[in-house]
Amino acid sequence: MPENNDTIAAIATPLGRGGIGVIRVSGNKTKDIYKALTGALAKPRLAQYVSFKSSSQQTIDKGLALYFKSPASYTGEDVMECQVHGSRILLGMLLEEIISLGARVARPGEFTERAFLNDKMDLLQAEAVADLIDSNSKKAARSAMQSLDGVFSDDVKQLRDQVFNARTLVEAALDFPDEEDVDISIEPAINNVEVSLSGLNSLLSRAEAGRVLDQNPTVVIVGSPNVGKSCLINYLSGFDSAIVSAMPGTTRDIIREKVLLGDFAVTLVDTAGIRETRDLIEKEGVDRTYKALAVADVVLYVLDNSLEQEIESVIFAEHLSSDAKVITVKNKIDLCKDSNFKNTEDVIYISAKTGAGVSELIEKICSILDITENEEDMIFARQRHIDALHGVKEHLLQMLSAAKQDAGLEVLAESLRLALSGFDEVTGKTTSDDVLGHVFSQFCIGK
Template identity: 40%
Template sequence: MRDSIFALATAPGRAAVAVVRLSGAHVGEALRVLAGPLPAPRMASLRRIKAADGETIDQALVLWFEGPASYTGEDSAELHLHGGRAVVERVLQRLAQLGLRLAEPGEFTRRAFENGKLDLAQAEAVADLVDAETETQAKQALDQLGGALSRRYELWRETLLEALALLEAAVDFPDEDLPEDVAARAHPALKTLLVELDEALADAERGRRVRDGYRIALIGAPNAGKSSLLNALVQRDAAIVTATPGTTRDVIETPLVLGGYKVLLADTAGVRETTDEIEGEGVRRARQWAAEADLRLWVVDGSSNDSAWREAQDLVTASDILIVNKSDQPSADISIDFGGQRIGCSTWNTEDMAMLSRTLEMRVIADLSGADFPAATRMRHVESLTEARACLQRAVTTDPELVEVAAEEVRLAARHLSRITGRIDPETVLGKVFSSFCIGK
């Protein structure tokens, strides 16, 4: 029999209320010792929480969830305590004395998965919901927790199994009275599914961006005004601003919310040739962050006649935005060959900054909004989709005479899709999935 576990489910520290969760076969017995007779299931009951000598530790609300009708599928309970540290510590020590142990990160949700309460994609959604910082992140996590992702994968898997049945019929019953084209009948559904997987992989980045944040890099020459622009956009002094070129030596990431989406705005070191080892490392990091960003804002000093802006030109594409900065100062004669959107602004002009914020908000919404729930929200999903797609591609291009080979490829494709929800081989991914959870969830 596995251990019974407990954990503080609310944030540590002083608070009005602290919630302690318990799960396992011995929870009912421990709860009787701690707080008297078990309350009616799912009904809050005010109880005295007692120490080993009978002294009252706290007056708390106690809830009892009899398995399997609980989050974990096991006998479970919650103690809603007063949130003082002394109270919480004494209750946790008392639970340890009663033979329960402190839960590992994600152990409650892992038990829910192992007991069939959630599939693996839904379990990941629990962690995403806990970590959600924006409305759109929370909505995506809730949709996934509600089974939107799992239902899509299950539909694809059913399509593969139906096609597999046709292929295996041709292999296993060649002498039976079956249509001659029974194997060929599987191909239309497989080709349609191949198109859907291609579309899903093309859209996979959207789910990742919503979950992890849309990355915008401020790039340009030293003293172009990148740090001032960052501070104006986030409306606080997040980056140091001086007249000395090369002040910014590292990437400064600042989170903000645009259009309901999480955005990571990064101020980077000025891009230029340098013999300074520290500044050179800053330039290398700036280039790397820019290369991985979803959008680059190429900041150019509109008041300078030098050609320092050319150093960062190789980092941008026509889908990025050119910011001609310092429009409050006398304009220089700059001719830049750039096919993307251009915006002139001054960080001192509130209307300019409001206009730039609106432009960025519309861009983020356009890139991240979509009619359908994304087919992947984590790299693990993308990897399984890619592997399934490769198997499916081989299946539809296999010689028609080699039906056994096509059937095996379809079977492998179904296995790759099943790994996302944990239908098969869950142990290969469980540790990785649940290691990122907080204790108590």
């Protein structure tokens, strides 16, 4: 772990224009930087409207300055937040000024890393911060928030306590091997391990259920040329990302848009219309369509209903990933005389031009993505947690089988010691620097 007695600073808001931009500063020079930058005294937890000035007394911007005194701050150190206008240039100038006053630019995740090192949160909670920022659905966000609140950590700690009790009992038996008037039965220790094992099994299944929350599903739009695929991606994403034209074979490149459909952030993909063609560029486009299908979670197979096109899924079926779900979308219903369309389980009628029926389509997509009902029970776990908890389970099972075979108390104590260190790995109590470095490097800068 790097030394953390220097002062760090970073722009905490995302790249681009925005109403407000935030710069965060943390470390023991924060108070002096506050004074030099604003000319005002830092007052804890008070928002002051100030002029942020350069060393040559030029105003960089006016805005709000906030100060949090150690240890009552996010990182546990003295922290300052500058809220100014969200221009990249302006934020860059302000950051430069802060650096010239003695701070250095923070690495990704360094603020949260300091919060972890200063015991403001355990590793599970620190990871939940990143998961919350990256969450792809409201469910994922809620679940990450629960972990940040310490729900996952508390469950792990409770199980750890039971195993710790078991270990204390076994160690006590080890310390008094031959004392006749001391009851050295290890039965209570075994009970403790059995109880924590059943708790662990349920925690593991909740963690495994929660792994789906970590994914950003891909929805791929396919069909013959001219059926309205590009029109549909434009409608769903809310802007003209793909060229729409009456000429078949318009789209050649794959077009990707991240959009929020109902509760889900999905990657929506528009593809080249599938047909036999001699045009080399269009052929390449169709090949790319097939590649996109191979990673699709949901496929929107679009047909032109005004031409009464028949379903011919064979044109793409062999390229589908095995667990992809296909929704047949009959488009251009605004052109059809008969307006009495009845959606079925697999077929949805829409007009990508007028938007008719699109909300039912979104509902259908969400119902497919919404595979887990018991969201309260899910834990937004990472593979790292699941692996470590499986390790704990292994050691507890070993302890029980050793006890059954009347193996020595040392053997039981050792299994319990290893189980405990597995728990500590999850919460970060004894996690190696490599793992910590990896966890924090995945954060965005400024967090």
